[in-house]
Each structure stands twice: as C-alpha cells, then as structure tokens.
Amino acid sequence: MEPDWIRSVVDADAFEHEQRCLSHVWTFLGLTVDVANDGDWLTASIATRSVFVQRFGGELRGFENLCAHRFYPLRNGARGNGRLICEFHHWQYDSEGRAVAIPHARELFDAVPAELCARLNRVEIATCGTLIFGRFAAPGVDLSLEDFLGEGLPFLHAASQIKARPQYLNRTVAANWRLCMHVTLDDYHVPAVHPTSMGRSAYVQRQNITYKAFGLHSSLLSTARTGAFERLLEGCRKGTYRPTHYVIFQITPNLTVLLIRVDFSFFYGVIVVYDALRHDRTNQRAWLFPAPFVGPYQWLRKLTDPVRKPIVRRLAQRILCEDNRVCERLQETARQMRSAPRLGRLEERIDWFENSYRQLIAEGEARMRSAEER
Missing domain, CATH: 2.102.10.10 (Rieske [2Fe-2S] iron-sulphur domain)
Structure with a gap:
C-alpha cells in the first residue's frame, strides 16, 4: 500500500475527487x-x-x-x-x-x-x-458487467438466486467505506474482535485456506484443496455446486457476498454493501437469506428455517457491529496514520484491494483529463 493511502479517508476534498473517479x-x-x-x-x-x-x-x-x-x-x-x-x-x-x-x-x-x-x-x-x-x-466507458465481474460471475449468479424478499439490515457506520471493506478482507482479527460471536478458536492458518485474486476482485475459501476455486466456479456454472465451507467474494469497489454455515449442512447467503456517504461516514446495507443450493436434509428446511431465521439475524447483527466498532476506532486515529500499514499473510487481500482501488482512481482521473481536453 502507498504511504498516502489514507488521504481520502481524512480529507473531504480528496474524498470528493475519489468519488467522482468511481462514478463510472x-x-x-x-x-x-x-x-x-x-x-x-x-x-x-x-x-x-x-x-x-x-x-x-x-x-x-x-x-x-x-x-x-x-x-x-x-x-x-x-x-x-x-x-x-x-x-x-x-x-x-x-x-x-x-x-x-x-x-x-x-x-x-x-x-x-x-x-x-x-x-x-x-x-x-x-x-x-x-x-x-x-x-x-461516460465516453469510453464500455466494459460490460460480465467482463467487470470476470471469474466472479458464476458464483454471484448462482449464490444470488433469491426467490423471496430476504432479511434486511441497515446501519450508518462512523468510518470511511474503505476501512469497512478492509475489515472484510482481514482474516487475522477474528479471535480478537469476535471472541464470542465467532469463537475463541486459534488464528486461521494461512496454509488451510485459499485466496484468489481475479481482475479487480478477490475471494477466500476456507479450504486448502487444490483447485477448490475452479471447482466452485464449474459447479456454479453447471448447477451442481454444494457448499461445504465458508466462502466470501469481495467485488470492488464496495460489495461482499458470503456463504456461511449456520448448522450441520445448512448454509446462509449474506450480501453486504458499503455505500460511501462522506469521508468519515458509510451506510452499511446487508441482506440475509437461505443459500439457494440443494443439500442433504433439504426437506428439513421448511421446518427449521423459521427457527434459524431470527438466530441468523441476531448473529449477523452482532458480527457486523463488532466489525463496525473497529472501523470507527480506526477512523478516530486515521489522521495520525502517516505510513502504510504492516500487512501480514492473512491481510494480503487488503493490499490487492488497494491496488484495484488505485487502478480505478487512475482510470477515473484519465477520463476527467480527457473530458477537459475535449
């Protein structure tokens, strides 16, 4: 990450410039x-x-x-x-x-x-x-959504086959949207920030998970099996995918889509988006729904989902609030951050995200210069 990465987090003018670059x-x-x-x-x-x-x-x-x-x-x-x-x-x-x-x-x-x-x-x-x-x-902005999503397309299409209106959560976070995205890309903080909501288990072992960068985006699969990412995409294309582990896709600039195991073989889908309001304010929107994949004991879903629904909602609210508090504390000290953070191997996707962010800002600045010259 560049030393000046924090500029649009603390400066309203830099934030406005950033947002103009991202509007396309x-x-x-x-x-x-x-x-x-x-x-x-x-x-x-x-x-x-x-x-x-x-x-x-x-x-x-x-x-x-x-x-x-x-x-x-x-x-x-x-x-x-x-x-x-x-x-x-x-x-x-x-x-x-x-x-x-x-x-x-x-x-x-x-x-x-x-x-x-x-x-x-x-x-x-x-x-x-x-x-x-x-x-x-804008002139020259012609990248299709399919090309923008790239390898993320099959998973997002399959995981979002929602038939009924899902549960909805909405909260204002007193922090910059990028800080909110950073915490979703950080697999190092779980025992410290979520000791009761996600367990006091040992830290994630990097060799036991799969990170994948694709285009501007990235994903985490909580499995180390060779070819796990490719098999997931193939299963989503064919309609044969069955979730067996935690999955999260981060789509730049501000979207995350997750599959989480709730109990036994039952998974939930979670969609979270971080809408920038100001340099120090973000609107967090989240949707919760039973994952649209057939699994063992599927016949039990109609009986157990009414019980599972409020439990998932409370757990999601708790985890999101715990993450949001961290982001708000970071926002409070942001003006004192004068260098790039030291990122470990469980935080490397933050660096990937920032590289994608810088690419989008550079492309936006080039468009603005071109518009001024016309």
Whole structure:
C-alpha cells in the first residue's frame, strides 16, 4: 500500500475527487426481488450520488434521483411503488426519463412538455442473478458487467438466486467505506474482535485456506484443496455446486457476498454493501437469506428455517457491529496514520484491494483529463 493511502479517508476534498473517479464503475445497487412488480422502485447510491431503479413492465431502468425541474429527490425512502411523479411540483416522467406532464406548462414555461426537452439523468443498469448493478455513463466507458465481474460471475449468479424478499439490515457506520471493506478482507482479527460471536478458536492458518485474486476482485475459501476455486466456479456454472465451507467474494469497489454455515449442512447467503456517504461516514446495507443450493436434509428446511431465521439475524447483527466498532476506532486515529500499514499473510487481500482501488482512481482521473481536453 502507498504511504498516502489514507488521504481520502481524512480529507473531504480528496474524498470528493475519489468519488467522482468511481462514478463510472459498476456498483451494486440492490436486488431484483425488491423490484419484482411493475412500478416497484428502490433507492441506492453510486459514488455518493442518489439514484433509483424502477421496473417498467419487463425492464429495469435507472436514473439519478433528481427532478429535472428543481432537483428535488423523486424517490424518498428505501423502496416503494408508483408512477414517476415529483412530490414538489408534480412533474411526471415516463420510462425514458422524459418529462411528459408538467402542470400549467404553457402558461408558466411558454412551452409544452415535449418542447422543454426536460429529462432525468440515466443510469446504466445490468444484472447478475438477482443482483442489480449500475454506473453513470461516460465516453469510453464500455466494459460490460460480465467482463467487470470476470471469474466472479458464476458464483454471484448462482449464490444470488433469491426467490423471496430476504432479511434486511441497515446501519450508518462512523468510518470511511474503505476501512469497512478492509475489515472484510482481514482474516487475522477474528479471535480478537469476535471472541464470542465467532469463537475463541486459534488464528486461521494461512496454509488451510485459499485466496484468489481475479481482475479487480478477490475471494477466500476456507479450504486448502487444490483447485477448490475452479471447482466452485464449474459447479456454479453447471448447477451442481454444494457448499461445504465458508466462502466470501469481495467485488470492488464496495460489495461482499458470503456463504456461511449456520448448522450441520445448512448454509446462509449474506450480501453486504458499503455505500460511501462522506469521508468519515458509510451506510452499511446487508441482506440475509437461505443459500439457494440443494443439500442433504433439504426437506428439513421448511421446518427449521423459521427457527434459524431470527438466530441468523441476531448473529449477523452482532458480527457486523463488532466489525463496525473497529472501523470507527480506526477512523478516530486515521489522521495520525502517516505510513502504510504492516500487512501480514492473512491481510494480503487488503493490499490487492488497494491496488484495484488505485487502478480505478487512475482510470477515473484519465477520463476527467480527457473530458477537459475535449
């Protein structure tokens, strides 16, 4: 890691620059199960900019969450259903984001809606399984979501086959989003930070786990079997994958997808995203659901899942809160950090993440320079 890695963690201007660079990167927004019906919508953010995704018939559309009139947020709340009408002055928009109904348009603006050419800022949308991703368009930004996810695609597609609305957790963390991502990439802290929630067992042995970097992203499998990563992907492609151990995929910039063993052969899926709010504030969103893979004693799920559900929720809340407290303490001392951290072999994926982050920032800066020259 570079010595100046902390700059956007403590400096608001550096953070704003960072977020502008990341606005054209595929970013996780939400789940298709939350926008299953015509008119359903959900809100999210891309690089601190509020956006919403809405279903229009069989298609999902994304827009920046600003009315073209006076920039009032069109969607307020986490999700809902309804026509695209601004609550401030009742401007109404169609599925293309065009203003199609404006009260007293000719009297007040000397034009009919079509002549005003007012429209919403479009957000590019793509899906992987039930995962919805978005980004703001820019010249030269043409990498498909499939190519962006790379080898992570088969697992994310298979692990996100969610049929019903999952449990949902939401919390504001008084820490920078990168510090939050760092703790998910750290396999050294478990006995110290999670002694009762995850056990006082011995530290993870590096030789007993598998790390894999792919593109901008990385994964951890709690097995050392040769070819475990490749077999996981092959099983996900064929529909034959059956989880036997802990799995976590970190998708740059701010998404983690996990499979965790709850009891016996039963696994849960966990999706966590860290939405940047300010240089020192992050919105953490998490979804919990029974892993969509067939396993032994599958017939027991309907009987035992109602019992398992609240237990998983309490455990997830506890673990996430323990991690969040660490991140908040790090944020408090961040201004005193004047060098790169000393990362051990159980923290090397933090360095991988920071390398990917620097690559995305460099690409964003190049786009901004190119735009200024045009």
